[in-house]
Amino acid sequence: MDKFTCNLYLITVYQYPNLKLTMKFSQYFRLLALSIILASCSSDSEPTSETGKSGIPPEVAPLPTETYFPPISRANEWETISMETLGWNEDQVSNLYFFLENNNTDAFIILKDGRIVIEKYFGDFKSDDNHAWNSAGKNLTAMLTGIAQEEEYFDITDATSTYLGEGWSSMPLEQELNITIKNQLTMTTGLDYTVDDIFCTDLECLTYLNDPSTFWYYHNAPYTLLDDVIANATDTDFNSYFSEKIKEPIGMQGLFIKVGYNNVFFSSARSMARFGILNLNQGNWDGTSILSDESYFNAMTNSSQNLNPSYGYLYWLNGKSSFRLPSTVEEFTGSLIPNAPADMYAGLGLNDQKLYMVPSLDLVVVRLGGASNEELLGPSNFDNELWGLINQIIE
Incomplete structure (x- = not known):
C-alpha cells in the first residue's frame, strides 16, 4: 500500500x-x-x-474545551463534534426530533463549546432561511444598550425623556421624567399595562399607572422605545448601529424590521447561535471585545430588581426563587424552567422562539418555529418539556 x-x-x-x-x-x-x-x-x-x-x-486525545468561534468571512464553515465523542446518549435523539417536529419547529441547534452537535431543520425550512426572533430579540437590544453606555452616549440611569424628548407620553411631565432607561430594560416603567394594546407606542397608549421601580409587568411598548433612545443618543439608524457593533463583528446576518408597533429581528438559526456564543463569552468574540463592561454584562444576566428575580436586563433567568410571566400580575414560586440548568439565561419570544445559554455546560440551544401550543409571550410549557428531552441526551 x-x-x-x-x-x-x-x-x-x-x-x-x-x-x-x-x-x-x-x-x-x-x-x-x-x-x-x-x-x-x-x-x-x-x-x-x-x-x-x-x-x-x-x-x-482529550475533548476540546476551548471555545470555537465560527469564522466571520466563511459563514457556512462551522466545526462540529459528535455525540459519541461527548458521551451523549444518541439513542434519545429520535424522541427529541419527534417532539420538535410535532410542535411546529422549523430550526433546532445545540452547540457545545461553540461546536455544532445537533443541527436539524424541519419541513421546507433551510439553514439559510430567516425567521423572526420575536421577543428573543430583546437580548440584542439589551447588549446594544450596554455598548452605547460603554461608549458614553448615555447612562442607563438617565431619564428616557433626555433622548425621546419631553412629551413622548401622555403623562404629566413630572411623572414622565421619573422613568429611566434602566426602567425600560427591567420592565418597571410603571406605564399602564391595562391599555388595549401593550405593544402600542402612540401617546394615548402611554399613560401612568404605577411609580417607576415599584411594579413589574411585561410591557412591550417601553422596550420598543429603547430602539429610539439608542438611535437618538448615537445619532444613527438603529439597524446601522446594531450592525456595526454586534452583527458584523461576530458574523451574524439579519435585520430589524418594523412589524406593526414592534421592531422584530429576523435572521438564520446559525446567526442566533453566534449571538449565543458571544453571550457565553461575556461579550468577547475570539479576542475581540464587543461589550467590555463586565459590570453591565453581569447586571444584564442576573436579577435586575427584586420584583421579578427571574428577569435581568431583558433576559429571562432560570434557577431563581420565584418568577412572573407576561400577561399576568401573579407571582409564581420556584424556578422558571425546572428541567433546565439553574444558571441558564435566555431570550424567549412569542410562539416559542428560544435562545438558551448555559454557562456551566457551555451550551447554546436555538429553537425557531411556530407556536407549540398557545401563542404565548416569552416562557411557555414548551420550555420545560424540551429541556426534559435535552437532559435525556446530555446526561
Whole structure:
C-alpha cells in the first residue's frame, strides 16, 4: 500500500469509526496500526500527522474545551463534534426530533463549546432561511444598550425623556421624567399595562399607572422605545448601529424590521447561535471585545430588581426563587424552567422562539418555529418539556 493510500485510510477510519471494512483490509490495517504504535514507542521517533505533536492518538486525545468561534468571512464553515465523542446518549435523539417536529419547529441547534452537535431543520425550512426572533430579540437590544453606555452616549440611569424628548407620553411631565432607561430594560416603567394594546407606542397608549421601580409587568411598548433612545443618543439608524457593533463583528446576518408597533429581528438559526456564543463569552468574540463592561454584562444576566428575580436586563433567568410571566400580575414560586440548568439565561419570544445559554455546560440551544401550543409571550410549557428531552441526551 502506498503512503498516500495509507494516510487516506487512517484519516477515513478515524473520522468514520463505524465504517465497515473488508476482512482483508481490516487485517492489514491492524498490522499497520501495530507497527505505528511500536514505532511511536521509540525514543527518537517523531510524531506523525495522525498522532499530532503530543504523540497521543486522536481516539484518546482529550475533548476540546476551548471555545470555537465560527469564522466571520466563511459563514457556512462551522466545526462540529459528535455525540459519541461527548458521551451523549444518541439513542434519545429520535424522541427529541419527534417532539420538535410535532410542535411546529422549523430550526433546532445545540452547540457545545461553540461546536455544532445537533443541527436539524424541519419541513421546507433551510439553514439559510430567516425567521423572526420575536421577543428573543430583546437580548440584542439589551447588549446594544450596554455598548452605547460603554461608549458614553448615555447612562442607563438617565431619564428616557433626555433622548425621546419631553412629551413622548401622555403623562404629566413630572411623572414622565421619573422613568429611566434602566426602567425600560427591567420592565418597571410603571406605564399602564391595562391599555388595549401593550405593544402600542402612540401617546394615548402611554399613560401612568404605577411609580417607576415599584411594579413589574411585561410591557412591550417601553422596550420598543429603547430602539429610539439608542438611535437618538448615537445619532444613527438603529439597524446601522446594531450592525456595526454586534452583527458584523461576530458574523451574524439579519435585520430589524418594523412589524406593526414592534421592531422584530429576523435572521438564520446559525446567526442566533453566534449571538449565543458571544453571550457565553461575556461579550468577547475570539479576542475581540464587543461589550467590555463586565459590570453591565453581569447586571444584564442576573436579577435586575427584586420584583421579578427571574428577569435581568431583558433576559429571562432560570434557577431563581420565584418568577412572573407576561400577561399576568401573579407571582409564581420556584424556578422558571425546572428541567433546565439553574444558571441558564435566555431570550424567549412569542410562539416559542428560544435562545438558551448555559454557562456551566457551555451550551447554546436555538429553537425557531411556530407556536407549540398557545401563542404565548416569552416562557411557555414548551420550555420545560424540551429541556426534559435535552437532559435525556446530555446526561
